């Protein structure tokens with residue numbers, strides 16, 4: 630069974646990658662190797678020369694351009710850059726009625742106007758499941774009534790160290806010997822206190838009952854090697870709990886599965902058979 634759409638009727642989706650770190654490099658590499666229905670159109674990186682070196686082994690030559698120059702070159706942009714760049718990356722694509730795949734999901738909360746821009750111009754912001762699990766079940770349950778969503782995240786010290794919340798509250802984790810709970814609050818608060826560590830909690834909240842009703846605990850655990858997330862949902866259609874243990878990528882804060890989630894999302898955008906909502 631072919632899993633590719635009729636290429637004549639559907640030209641390949643031109644994909645731009647904004648940010649060439651742990652996630653962006655993997656996505657660029659897979660697109661270059663060949664993802665049915667998609668092609669790598671352009672890349673944006675902080676250090677252009679280093680990016681060109683990182684891309685030099687690819688089969689195709691890919692333009693490395695400033696963020697502002699990406700939009701005319703692509704139909705979709707994958708935002709995989711530091712959170713503060715979200716509006717600069719997303720706005721031109723949304724104003725052109727195009728699609729933005731957002732990994733810095735926490736930044737959506739401080740830039741909610743982007744959703745209005747998408748609505749006004751017929752663009753779309755996609756938040757993939759990323760490093761989490763089960764957002765299809767959570768969005769399905771949200772079509773009914775969800776009573777509660779709880780998330781408990783446990784991370785190795787390296788996955789949390791340097792987070793603004795820890796620095797501001799003088800929470801020292803580098804020498805801990807036992808797990809400690811470093812945060813108990815909401816994804817909205819975590820998006821500010823842990824902007825590079827807890828995008829998954831914001832994604833979960835946007836899928837379910839929002840960033841103020843979802844509850845979140847964050848633990849630093851020196852015995853762990855993997856970022857682990859457990860979610861517990863109670864709703865009028867189902868109760869479920871799920872957990873995932875993420876093997877870190879080159880960036881200890883980011884699970885390897887994050888880039889794969891984006892690749893699966895891109896594949897679905899052009900697939901004749903699409904599994905999962």
Ligand SMILES: NC(=O)C1=CN([C@@H]2O[C@H](COP(=O)(O)OP(=O)(O)OC[C@H]3O[C@@H](n4cnc5c(N)ncnc54)[C@H](O)[C@@H]3O)[C@@H](O)[C@H]2O)C=CC1
Pocket residue numbers: 647648649650651652653673674675676696708709710711712714731732733734758759760761824825826828829832880882883884887
């Ligand atoms: N939604 C989710 O499930 C997850 C989201 N994330 C988020 O995804 C984003 C990317 O993650 P990683 O690849 O691990 O981060 P990373 O730090 O490895 O890569 C970010 C890249 O953006 C580049 N960059 C900085 N300024 C730039 C500019 N002006 N123009 C273009 N590029 C620029 C950096 O040089 C770096 O290479 C982060 O915001 C991270 O917090 C990470 C893991 C899971």
Ligand SMILES: O=C([O-])CC(=O)C(=O)O
Pocket residue numbers: 760825826827828829830856857875882883884885887
């Ligand atoms: O949510 C994030 O930004 C990253 C994360 O927890 C993971 O990769 O496991």
